[in-house]
Amino acid sequence: MTIRGKSINLFLMDGSVTGCIKCSLSNWTGIAYKIPRTELDNCKNRNDLKQSGVYFLFGKSDQTGEDVVYIGQASARKNGEGILNRLLEHKRNPEKDYWTEAVVFTTSNNSFGPTEISYLENRFAALATEAHRYRVTNGNEPTSGNTTEEKESELEEFVDYAMIVMGTLGHKVFIPISRNEISLVADDGSVSHDSEPTLCLNTAKANAKGKRTSDGFVVFKGSKVASAPTKSCPDSVKSLRKKNTDRIDINHTLTEDVLFSSPSAAAGFVNYASANGLIMWVAENGKTLKELESKE
Numbered sequence: 001m002t003i004r005g006k007s008i009n010l011f012l013m014d015g016s017v018t019g020c021i022k023c024s025l026s027n028w029t030g031i032a033y034k035i036p037r038t039e040l041d042n043c044k045n046r047n048d049l050k051q052s053g054v055y056f057l058f059g060k061s062d063q064t065g066e067d068v069v070y071i072g073q074a075s076a077r078k079n080g081e082g083i084l085n086r087l088l089e090h091k092r093n094p095e096k097d098y099w100t101e102a103v104v105f106t107t108s109n110n111s112f113g114p115t116e117i118s119y120l121e122n123r124f125a126a127l128a129t130e131a132h133r134y135r136v137t138n139g140n141e142p143t144s145g146n147t148t149e150e151k152e153s154e155l156e157e158f159v160d161y162a163m164i165v166m167g168t169l170g171h172k173v174f175i176p177i178s179r180n181e182i183s184l185v186a187d188d189g190s191v192s193h194d195s196e197p198t199l200c201l202n203t204a205k206a207n208a209k210g211k212r213t214s215d216g217f218v219v220f221k222g223s224k225v226a227s228a229p230t231k232s233c234p235d236s237v238k239s240l241r242k243k244n245t246d247r248i249d250i251n252h253t254l255t256e257d258v259l260f261s262s263p264s265a266a267a268g269f270v271n272y273a274s275a276n277g278l279i280m281w282v283a284e285n286g287k288t289l290k291e292l293e294s295k296e
Helices: 035-044 084-093 114-131 148-169 236-241 263-271 289-294
Strands: 008-012 021-023 029-035 054-060 067-074 099-107 183-185 191-193 199-202 206-212 215-221 258-260
Touching: 008 054, 021 099, 021 148, 029 035, 029 148, 029 258, 035 099, 035 183, 054 084, 054 263, 067 114, 084 099, 099 148, 114 148, 199 263, 215 263, 236 263, 258 263
Parallel strands: none
Antiparallel strands: 008 021, 021 029, 029 099, 054 067, 054 099, 183 191, 199 206, 206 215, 215 258
16 A cells, blocks of 8 residues: 655745635645634635635633634525635624634535535534544534435545645644554555654652654553642643643543643643653653663
């Protein structure tokens, strides 16, 4: 099985990397737009944004500072207003003032009806929730609607392409923060695996497992973390604990994987204290992360 590359076309609509971006992918009828909130009014003349589609509102929580996303759908209306009109409604809604950027998915042939957008909204919300990258702010789980198996297969192909495009546009909302093993099959049939080892942190107060990733360091679900801070615990660690309170159960165990910017931030979070992650995270062979990195 050959691992193939993808050709993606990005069009900077106003010539700026911070402005609106249109994205298409070869052999795909879908179209994606990345639209800053401040640029919505400049998109009013685009006919494909008056169609039906699915949209994402990205921003940060005012309370915790974590990344959040709202996922919705919009149907084309008799007055010719569809996705863009819905986004403008959200812009005027004071309860959704947190979002700064929208990503929209529609089609080049205006083929989305109520069945298609309901299915896609449901699938995208489920994938984003499972990935744990962003806090999904939808109040209710979107319904999937009724689809035939033929239509479901067609829409799942659209989902696959949309996931690639979304990552290209800078949002890893569909990519899990931790993968136990990533397998790549080469042309000769050989299989290579993710070489990053699982690391452990064991102290009198905590027992955790995690690993390095391309985004930082992930502490795995099921890890036991310290219940109380040390007297010298820095404010940055206390802030991390406060931010992730709802991910720790009454037994001080993580209920989901949690991503940190560095091994030391992860170690500090686990031990509820100032910590040197390069020394505290240890592989099964007894080598510290610092020793492992010195051999790379």
